[in-house]
Amino acid sequence: MQSRPRVKYDVPPEWKKRIERGFCPVCNKPKEEFEPKMKVFCTPACREKYSEKILWWQDLREKILKERGNKCEQCGKTPEGEKTKLARESEKRWKNWIKENREEIEATRAKLLAYFSKEFEEHYKECMNDRYIANRAIDWEKQRELGLNNPFFTTSFEVDHKVPIADGGDPWSKDNLQVLCEECHKKKTSEENSKRASK
Numbered sequence: 100m101q102s103r104p105r106v107k108y109d110v111p112p113e114w115k116k117r118i119e120r121g122f123c124p125v126c127n128k129p130k131e132e133f134e135p136k137m138k139v140f141c142t143p144a145c146r147e148k149y150s151e152k153i154l155w156w157q158d159l160r161e162k163i164l165k166e167r168g169n170k171c172e173q174c175g176k177t178p179e180g181e182k183t184k185l186a187r188e189s190e191k192r193w194k195n196w197i198k199e200n201r202e203e204i205e206a207t208r209a210k211l212l213a214y215f216s217k218e219f220e221e222h223y224k225e226c227m228n229d230r231y232i233a234n235r236a237i238d239w240e241k242q243r244e245l246g247l248n249n250p251f252f253t254t255s256f257e258v259d260h261k262v263p264i265a266d267g268g269d270p271w272s273k274d275n276l277q278v279l280c281e282e283c284h285k286k287k288t289s290e291e292n293s294k295r296a297s298k
């Protein structure tokens with residue numbers, strides 16, 4: 100499969116020649132007229148114009164994600180929505196675990212109360228909270244096994260080429276780019292691959 104180019108370098112040949120001759124590549128101003136401290140470009144504005152001719156895939160990708168709100172254009176999923184959903188589900192599992200493990204909760208509470216010294220009154224308050232105790236009672240690995248931990252970031256969004264590069268799609272045109280959630284992206288990619296294999 101054809102890989103995605105990482106950078107698009109669109110600097111006109113004339114601009115490169117101007118650099119060699121010691122002129123501002125963008126506006127052709129001689130070095131004597133450059134702003135103080137500027138060495139290659141006469142002004143930050145010209146430097147900016149130059150950098151616009153160099154497009155990095157990572158930059159374009161971030162720009163697209165920002166512009167389009169980090170939302171799957173196929174199913175409408177957002178990372179926020181997904182995180183909230185997972186957090187809710189995990190809290191439900193915590194509640195069940197607490198209900199089913201009363202003894203362990205009380206044993207951990209007793210241990211913690213004995214351990215905390217009187218100077219730390221806030222800890223006594225925490226010890227009255229079942230959810231806090233439960234978190235102390237189960238180690239992190241076990242929490243993961245039980246699906247209790249709330250994944251900090253579980254969804255990743257892809258910037259996808261509507262027409263794949265391998266099928267002649269433009270790698271850089273915004274019209275050919277769309278934001279997809281991981282699930283929709285996987286689905287689309289496998290469909291494309293099987294279509295290509297059957298050709």
Ligand SMILES: [Zn+2]
Nearest residue numbers: 123126141145
């Ligand atoms: Zn200039």
Ligand SMILES: [Zn+2]
Nearest residue numbers: 171174280283
């Ligand atoms: Zn989706």
